[in-house]
Each structure stands twice: as C-alpha cells, then as structure tokens.
Amino acid sequence: MAEGEELIQLKFRMFDGTDIGHSTYSSSTTVATLKQKLVAEWPKDKTIVPRSVNDVKLIHAGKVLENRKTLSDSRITFGNVPGEVITMHVLVQPTQLKKKSGFVVLKQIIKSNQTVEEGLEAK
Numbered sequence: 001m002a003e004g005e006e007l008i009q010l011k012f013r014m015f016d017g018t019d020i021g022h023s024t025y026s027s028s029t030t031v032a033t034l035k036q037k038l039v040a041e042w043p044k045d046k047t048i049v050p051r052s053v054n055d056v057k058l059i060h061a062g063k064v065l066e067n068r069k070t071l072s073d074s075r076i077t078f079g080n081v082p083g084e085v086i087t088m089h090v091l092v093q094p095t096q097l098k099k100k101s102g103f104v105v106l107k108q109i110i111k112s113n114q115t116v117e118e119g120l121e122a123k
Contacts, residue, residue: 005028008025008071011088013087013088021038027071030069031067035053035058050092050094053067058089058090059088059091060086
C-alpha cells in the first residue's frame with residue numbers, strides 16, 4: 001500500500017441480510033478485486049452462489065460499481081466518522097440466468113413481431 005493512501009472499512013450485505021467480507025481496504029482497491037474476494041469467501045450454505053466475478057454486482061449509494069474502477073474512482077466516501085463501516089449491497093445474477101432471460105425476452109419480441117406481421121397480411 002502506498003504511503004498516504006486512505007483506508008476504508010467495508011462490509012457487503014447479501015440478498016438475505018447476511019454480511020460478509022468485513023475488512024479494511026485501500027482506496028486503490030479495484031471493484032473486481034473486491035468481487036474476487038467475495039466469490040472466494042461466499043458462504044457455501046447459500047442457495048444462490050456466484051461462480052465468477054461476472055455473476056456479482058456491487059451497489060453503493062444506488063450505483064452499480066464498475067469492475068475496472070477503484071474505490072476512490074467510484075467516489076466511495078472515506079473517513080467521515082472514525083471507525084465507520086460502509087455497507088455495500090451484493091447482487092448475484094448467474095451468467096446462465098442472464099443469457100436465458102435475454103433469450104426469453106428476444107423470443108417474446110420475435111413472437112410479437114410475427115403476430116403483427118400476420119395481422120398485416122390478413123388485411
């Protein structure tokens with residue numbers, strides 16, 4: 001860690017209210033690094049388990065954080081109150097589900113377009 005670098009205490013709240021990953025992080029830590037740590041430490045007893053960093057979304061102050069940005073780039077507030085722990089929310093959306101839901105939406109669009117075309121042909 002570079003001299004003068006700010007430290008921040010974070011914890012991550014899961015969908016069921018459980019907190020994981022409570023630790024102190026450097027302001028230069030990337031979001032992707034945080035996600036890697038969360039995937040590695042994910043409780044095995046949960047029904048939804050991320051398989052990779054791409055399955056995880058971190059949310060702070062209503063914004064989804066980007067993998068390539070650092071905590072300071074993401075404008076995470078540092079040191080407002082001594083000993084303050086900032087809570088980020090963790091969402092898991094497995095890649096298979098993303099692909100499947102995207103396919104279902106695409107299929108519905110195609111089906112609705114076919115219905116419109118059939119209606120036009122009938123006239």
